[in-house]
Amino acid sequence: MKLIECVPNFSEGRRAEVVQEIVGAITAVQGIRVLDRSSDASHNRSVITFVGDPMAVKKAAFTAAQKAAELIDMEQHRGEHPRMGATDVIPLIPVSGVSMEDCIALARELGREIGEKLQIPVYLYEEAAALPERKNLAAVRRGEYEGLKKAIEKPHRHPDFGPLRLHPTAGATAVGARPPLIAYNINLDSSDVNIARKIARSIRGSNGGYPSIKALGVLIKESNRAQVTINVCNYRHVPLSRIFETVKSEAARYGVGVSGSEVIGLLPMEALLDAAAFYLRLQDFHPGQVLEKRLMEGEKEGR
Amino acid sequence: MKLIECVPNFSEGRRAEVVQEIVGAITAVQGIRVLDRSSDASHNRSVITFVGDPMAVKKAAFTAAQKAAELIDMEQHRGEHPRMGATDVIPLIPVSGVSMEDCIALARELGREIGEKLQIPVYLYEEAAALPERKNLAAVRRGEYEGLKKAIEKPHRHPDFGPLRLHPTAGATAVGARPPLIAYNINLDSSDVNIARKIARSIRGSNGGYPSIKALGVLIKESNRAQVTINVCNYRHVPLSRIFETVKSEAARYGVGVSGSEVIGLLPMEALLDAAAFYLRLQDFHPGQVLEKRLMEGEKEGR
Numbered sequence: 054m055k056l057i058e059c060v061p062n063f064s065e066g067r068r069a070e071v072v073q074e075i076v077g078a079i080t081a082v083q084g085i086r087v088l089d090r091s092s093d094a095s096h097n098r099s100v101i102t103f104v105g106d107p108m109a110v111k112k113a114a115f116t117a118a119q120k121a122a123e124l125i126d127m128e129q130h131r132g133e134h135p136r137m138g139a140t141d142v143i144p145l146i147p148v149s150g151v152s153m154e155d156c157i158a159l160a161r162e163l164g165r166e167i168g169e170k171l172q173i174p175v176y177l178y179e180e181a182a183a184l185p186e187r188k189n190l191a192a193v194r195r196g197e198y199e200g201l202k203k204a205i206e207k208p209h210r211h212p213d214f215g216p217l218r219l220h221p222t223a224g225a226t227a228v229g230a231r232p233p234l235i236a237y238n239i240n241l242d243s244s245d246v247n248i249a250r251k252i253a254r255s256i257r258g259s260n261g262g263y264p265s266i267k268a269l270g271v272l273i274k275e276s277n278r279a280q281v282t283i284n285v286c287n288y289r290h291v292p293l294s295r296i297f298e299t300v301k302s303e304a305a306r307y308g309v310g311v312s313g314s315e316v317i318g319l320l321p322m323e324a325l326l327d328a329a330a331f332y333l334r335l336q337d338f339h340p341g342q343v344l345e346k347r348l349m350e351g352e353k354e355g356r
Numbered sequence: 357m358k359l360i361e362c363v364p365n366f367s368e369g370r371r372a373e374v375v376q377e378i379v380g381a382i383t384a385v386q387g388i389r390v391l392d393r394s395s396d397a398s399h400n401r402s403v404i405t406f407v408g409d410p411m412a413v414k415k416a417a418f419t420a421a422q423k424a425a426e427l428i429d430m431e432q433h434r435g436e437h438p439r440m441g442a443t444d445v446i447p448l449i450p451v452s453g454v455s456m457e458d459c460i461a462l463a464r465e466l467g468r469e470i471g472e473k474l475q476i477p478v479y480l481y482e483e484a485a486a487l488p489e490r491k492n493l494a495a496v497r498r499g500e501y502e503g504l505k506k507a508i509e510k511p512h513r514h515p516d517f518g519p520l521r522l523h524p525t526a527g528a529t530a531v532g533a534r535p536p537l538i539a540y541n542i543n544l545d546s547s548d549v550n551i552a553r554k555i556a557r558s559i560r561g562s563n564g565g566y567p568s569i570k571a572l573g574v575l576i577k578e579s580n581r582a583q584v585t586i587n588v589c590n591y592r593h594v595p596l597s598r599i600f601e602t603v604k605s606e607a608a609r610y611g612v613g614v615s616g617s618e619v620i621g622l623l624p625m626e627a628l629l630d631a632a633a634f635y636l637r638l639q640d641f642h643p644g645q646v647l648e649k650r651l652m653e654g655e656k657e658g659r
Binding site for chain 2: 056058086088104148149233240293294297311312313314315316318319320321322325326328329330331332333334335336337338342343344345346347348349
């Protein structure tokens with residue numbers, strides 16, 4: 054079963070009825086499941102998580118962008134979060150049975166369709182970026198909606214698809230592809246936040262650690278315990294087991310133990326199967342041995 | 357999503373066309389997936405693994421038993437494996453969204469239907485047993501098809517459903533409910549099979565270990581390595597992590613290491629999620645956080 058996750062961000066976090074109409078446009082597409090939705094009033098922004106097969110995801114993302122263009126006027130939009138369009142970003146994430154390349158190809162098809170049919174300029178970002186400097190979303194969105202009105206005319210800011218001017222109400226949209234991001238926290242049995250900070254530095258890319266790892270050391274007030282809070286941006290490059298064991302051994306170097314870890318929100322089954330396979334030293338294991346996985350893939354033949 | 361696994365055993369392992377007709381009757385039921393099928397000529401027996409929602413599983417199991425009664429004549433059947441009927445056993449196994457109690461209730465409905473509509477005597481066994489002495493399938497099947505012809509007349513051998521005599525060609529059928537069985541092997545970095553045997557004794561129920569664990573020490577010829585080969589009959593009672601860690605520490609007592617472990621065939625996702633949660637010390641984790649699990653359950657609401 055081919056599954057892609059899509060997590061579009063819309064520039065509306067206050068008018069519940071508008072968000073509901075956008076969600077409605079997504080759920081109306083056959084084969085689509087909305088897994089999560091959250092709106093933030095101060096950011097005036099909503100994030101919707103849905104999954105489905107590639108064609109259904111493309112259709113749902115397009116109709117959602119169309120609906121957002123009808124209902125959201127960027128001329129009126131105010132909010133803390135950086136944004137450049139009614140549908141601000143559309144990341145596509147491979148979940149099962151599809152490769153990153155599939156998601157990149159789909160991002161380009163979707164971007165072309167939004168650009169041409171909705172006349173909204175589209176920038177490809179992250180893994181789908183056509184230009185290296187557009188891998189970074191912040192660079193693509195520089196100047197935000199207001200600044201991009203003029204900046205878009207400069208050749209190096211020209212969109213990848215659609216007109217060379219912002220849509221009068223919907224602005225511009227970034228469409229990209231990326232691996233699933235896992236929000237993973239590891240708790241220390243210490244209240245010394247400096248130890249958590251040192252451990253965070255030892256694993257994160259910005260200090261010479263794993264390039265796909267972002268990490269901070271924080272103090273959890275409720276428990277008065279230090280925590281290493283981590284974004285795992287590519288669990289295939291750095292599995293949870295390696296992160297957990299590295300943090301455990303770094304903590305031991307300070308005479309501190311690890312009391313536990315937490316996954317915040319959703320994660321792909323594979324990330325936990327990998328951890329089980331690592332610790333149980335599983336040999337010749339493949340995910341098709343998992344009953345539920347076999348079911349999703351709809352295989353008819355057994356071992 | 358409610359899912360039950362059903363693994364019926366049929367007394368035909370030689371005539372491929374007969375097995376194919378039975379598989380056809382199962383796959384003809386909407387919502388059923390056949391995951392595995394295997395036939396053994398010397399046992400003259402076939403095992404078919406399929407899954408679906410409770411009502412579909414009940415329908416598929418019934419039609420399969422009906423088809424087997426048409427095509428298999430126990431008067432002609434010879435084979436090494438103990439058997440008492442054309443459809444010899446029908447175990448129902450909870451996979452997701454259903455409890456053991458649900459499977460027990462379904463086993464009784466299915467048993468009643470086979471008994472009354474097909475006039476085949478049915479014995480409830482394992483978790484579904486109505487009498488404690490019938491929990492053990494071997495006790496239910498004692499005497500096999502030939503011996504049961506007379507024995508069935510004795511009150512303590514009367515079936516739970518259906519006529520008080522064997523079906524003239526289909527014999528009798530055992531219908532039961534049980535947890536998923538996991539075939540799990542742990543490999544030692546030693547060729548001393550006696551160490552594997554001692555470890556097997558230390559964990560299996562028959563020697564005072566875990567009641568739901570069956571284990572043997574064997575020598576794997578190809579690798580000339582000793583192996584503890586295990587049937588995990590209730591992974592909720594004894595998780596894989598506890599088995600692996602126990603075998604590891606028992607092996608260390610003999611100065612031997614564990615080179616790895618293997619899962620043979622299929623296992624429920626939960627068994628591996630439990631292992632990941634154990635080793636990563638996950639706090640506040642629930643399977644609904646797994647993207648694929650969330651999908652199967654068809655939840656529309658997020659965290």
